[in-house]
Amino acid sequence: MANFPENIVPSEMKNFRISIDDFIEAYNKGEAELVDIRVPMETKVWQVNFGLKIPANELPKRLDELPKDKLIAVACPHTDRSNMARVYLAEQGFNVKYLVGGLLGLMERLKGGMAKDINL
Amino acid sequence: MKEISFDDYLKSFDYDERKAMKIKLNEMLKLYEEGKAEIIDIRFKDEYEAWHLGFGKNIPLNELPNRIDELDKNKTIVTVCPHYDRAEIARLFLKLKGFNARYLTDGLLGTVDYLRGDKARDYIAKIKGES
Known part of the structure; x- marks a missing residue:
């Protein structure tokens, strides 16, 4: 198994994550895709109407559903599980970051008139 | 110490593991005090x-x-950083290596915010065996 923590240096920490505003900008340009890695029961309770829904435990089997030419922004309610998924997908060679603020932050950002900030 | 592949770990990731991967401040302090955690x-x-x-x-x-050999295999390894971003990466790494590792959800900032004044005095006294 790869010793993935070895390459982590202070200057690289910020490359692990993407802010909600930067994500929205990249998404609107077609340069990023959202991947909601919550479990099915959570996704049933409430859904984001864009991006992909792939539960974390199904990622190993569903890698071919992920775009290779876009930045993948993995997200869960906060950032616990998305960070884990990020490490996994980075090891698999994807261009991937986790969404700072999580899905809850994203929903907060896209409320009211600001919902149209994202081009669906 | 049984290593587990990242693929296998993710495939087995369920509601229980989602809970088990985290530890809250009070539980960490208690386990540490009892000599059951690093x-x-x-x-x-x-x-x-x-x-x-x-x-x-x-x-x-x-x-x-x-430096993985420096860790006690018989204890719960609690990884900590200011919040929990990096602690989770460390937790994941150690978990895949076979350790019983958990990350502190409250982070170092939560810890120092909690351990103020008499709480700091009482906890340090406890772990130094002076209570």
């Missing part, structure tokens, strides 16, 4: 030098693979 501050050296807890030890995240 607290590993995985921040970089400069951060650790700037400020750190009076207990636990520092192994920077990127040194962890080479």
